[in-house]
Amino acid sequence: xxxxxxxxxxxxxxxxxxxxxxxLSIDLISGEFTAIMGPSxxxxxxxxxxxxxxxxxxxxxxxxxxxxxGQLSDRDLTLLRRDRIGFVFQAYNxxxxxxxxxxxxLPQQLGGTSPDSSWLRQVIEAxxxxxxxxxxxxxxxxxxxxxxxxxRALGGQPExxxxxxxxxxxxxxTGGEILEFMQNAVRDLGQTIVMVTHDxxxxxxxxxxxxxxxxxxxxxxxTPSS
Amino acid sequence: xxxxxxxxxxxxxxxxxxxxxxxLSIDLISGEFTAIMGPSxxxxxxxxxxxxxxxxxxxxxxxxxxxxxGQLSDRDLTLLRRDRIGFVFQAYNxxxxxxxxxxxxLPQQLGGTSPDSSWLRQVIEAxxxxxxxxxxxxxxxxxxxxxxxxxRALGGQPExxxxxxxxxxxxxxTGGEILEFMQNAVRDLGQTIVMVTHDxxxxxxxxxxxxxxxxxxxxxxxTPSS
Ligand SMILES: Nc1ncnc2c1ncn2[C@@H]1O[C@H](COP(=O)(O)OP(=O)(O)OP(=O)(O)O)[C@@H](O)[C@H]1O
Ligand SMILES: Nc1ncnc2c1ncn2[C@@H]1O[C@H](COP(=O)(O)OP(=O)(O)OP(=O)(O)O)[C@@H](O)[C@H]1O
Ligand SMILES: [Mg+2]
Ligand SMILES: [Mg+2]
Numbered sequence: 001x002x003x004x005x006x007x008x009x010x011x012x013x014x015x016x017x018x019x020x021x022x023x024l025s026i027d028l029i030s031g032e033f034t035a036i037m038g039p040s041x042x043x044x045x046x047x048x049x050x051x052x053x054x055x056x057x058x059x060x061x062x063x064x065x066x067x068x069x070g071q072l073s074d075r076d077l078t079l080l081r082r083d084r085i086g087f088v089f090q091a092y093n094x095x096x097x098x099x100x101x102x103x104x105x106l107p108q109q110l111g112g113t114s115p116d117s118s119w120l121r122q123v124i125e126a127x128x129x130x131x132x133x134x135x136x137x138x139x140x141x142x143x144x145x146x147x148x149x150x151x152r153a154l155g156g157q158p159e160x161x162x163x164x165x166x167x168x169x170x171x172x173x174t175g176g177e178i179l180e181f182m183q184n185a186v187r188d189l190g191q192t193i194v195m196v197t198h199d200x201x202x203x204x205x206x207x208x209x210x211x212x213x214x215x216x217x218x219x220x221x222x223t224p225s226s
Numbered sequence: 227x228x229x230x231x232x233x234x235x236x237x238x239x240x241x242x243x244x245x246x247x248x249x250l251s252i253d254l255i256s257g258e259f260t261a262i263m264g265p266s267x268x269x270x271x272x273x274x275x276x277x278x279x280x281x282x283x284x285x286x287x288x289x290x291x292x293x294x295x296g297q298l299s300d301r302d303l304t305l306l307r308r309d310r311i312g313f314v315f316q317a318y319n320x321x322x323x324x325x326x327x328x329x330x331x332l333p334q335q336l337g338g339t340s341p342d343s344s345w346l347r348q349v350i351e352a353x354x355x356x357x358x359x360x361x362x363x364x365x366x367x368x369x370x371x372x373x374x375x376x377x378r379a380l381g382g383q384p385e386x387x388x389x390x391x392x393x394x395x396x397x398x399x400t401g402g403e404i405l406e407f408m409q410n411a412v413r414d415l416g417q418t419i420v421m422v423t424h425d426x427x428x429x430x431x432x433x434x435x436x437x438x439x440x441x442x443x444x445x446x447x448x449t450p451s452s
Contacts, residue, residue, distance in 0.1 A: 011365070037397070038397065039397045039399065039400060040354075040367055040368075040369030040370060040373070040395070040396050040397055040400050041358075041367045041369065041370055044367075045367060045368060090368040090395065091317075091368065128266075132267075139237070141266055141267045141270075141271060142266075142271060142316040142317065142390075142391065143266030143267065143424075144266060144267055147266070164368075165368070165395060168394040168395050169266070169316065169391060169394055169424065170266050170424060171263070171264065171265045171266055171424045172424065172426075173265065174265060174266050175424075198369075198395065198396060198397045198398065198401075199425075200398075
């Protein structure tokens with residue numbers, strides 16, 4: 001569903017050079033739920049942003065399906081992200097002037113499609129936001145904002161969902177319900193989910209766990225649930 | 227060090243009323259490390275903000291030491307927060323145009339005091355930010371930003387530190403080092419730390435864990451480390 005080939009992302013140069021990604025190759029298989037773990041600063045968010053076309057690589061390539069996203073025009077890249085990719089940002093990136101509900105359906109609104117309303121209701125129920133839909137982000141708790149971001153990424157049933165620490169601000173019960181919902185999405189809808197997490201019990205919901213350090217993959221395991 | 231007496235915080239009214247705090251009384255003892263846990267939306271951040279004078283109560287009182295903070299002028303409240311309280315926000319609230327280092331010493335700069343440089347070096351080392359000090363928040367990973375927020379709260383050696391999920395975006399090794407540092411601060415400097423967390427292994431570093439649900443305390447335990 002997505003992969004990188006020898007991807008490097010380098011900030012600065014000389015003494016202040018930071019190799020956020022350092023020749024990293026990863027293959028994310030369609031219909032699989034992959035967890036990405038690693039120390040703070042090891043390149044996890046950078047990898048996710050480069051795979052989703054939110055950032056460009058210094059060298060190497062990133063593919064969504066067979067499309068080399070480094071070759072796309074800005075317009076085509078924007079369309080690809082809006083229609084085929086769901087992204088849960090580490091900092092949520094919600095629109096402050098829109099309600100939770102409006103934030104959730106924004107990608108479809110922009111795309112001129114209408115969301116599958118029965119699916120949307122399932123998503124909203126799974127993240128437990130039924131009675132917060134009319135509130136704006138500033139009127140929501142940290143974990144509620146995180147759940148709006150998760151619902152927004154899942155609502156349009158995109159091919160691939162990139163989730164950057166989607167349960168970091170949630171208690172284990174709420175987080176567990178969301179992870180189970182994502183596990184089922186992978187099985188029932190054949191979606192591909194790539195999730196960065198620092199929580200081993202969250203990673204246990206994935207089929208495979210990939211470990212990063214200093215911008216490269218250092219280890220990989222298949223989980224019992226695969 | 228701090229306490230609330232029958233504190234209530236109510237948003238909205240009638241059908242849309244949300245009782246974020248519902249007659250909550252809590253006593254935070256000087257020199258203790260208290261963890262606050264509970265489901266997403268249960269009132270943890272609201273309690274912290276009201277205790278630190280960042281938000282006012284609908285009814286009831288909040289005290290820092292013997293000072294009823296509901297009675298302070300805006301000016302005195304600002305001074306109290308700047309000089310006696312350290313706050314790690316759930317969303318960090320870093321200044322985007324300042325470097326990590328400048329963000330960390332900002333409270334002292336505003337107060338016209340100079341930070342204890344040997345203490346500051348210990349804090350920066352404990353959070354592992356020695357080689358990221360000159361970078362601005364947008365050039366830092368999520369966990370690095372969180373660590374800047376933690377360092378900023380600890381740097382001025384305030385009487386009380388309120389930390390709202392300070393390790394949510396950190397791998398267990400980095401998070402563990404910060405929690406140990408905070409545990410030692412409580413023992414060596416007699417500081418008071420109040421930490422919201424969703425992570426039971428983080429809460430295990432505290433002397434006492436208080437559990438919230440629906441704006442009230444529902445349970446409390448002393449931990450083995452007390
Ligand atoms: N301005 C507001 N208007 C209406 N409701 C609000 C407002 N601010 C907060 N709330 C509600 O108050 C409740 C408590 O919020 P709070 O931020 O204290 O929760 P929390 O325990 O910190 O949750 P989390 O673990 O998700 O961070 C939530 O249901 C939230 O939606
Ligand atoms: N614009 C930039 N300039 C310089 N360095 C940067 C920039 N953006 C990111 N970095 C660095 O790249 C490295 C990787 O960052 P990344 O956000 O991918 O880490 P991460 O694994 O997601 O960490 P975390 O778990 O803390 O979120 C970090 O050391 C970070 O400081
Ligand atoms: Mg990150
Ligand atoms: Mg909160």
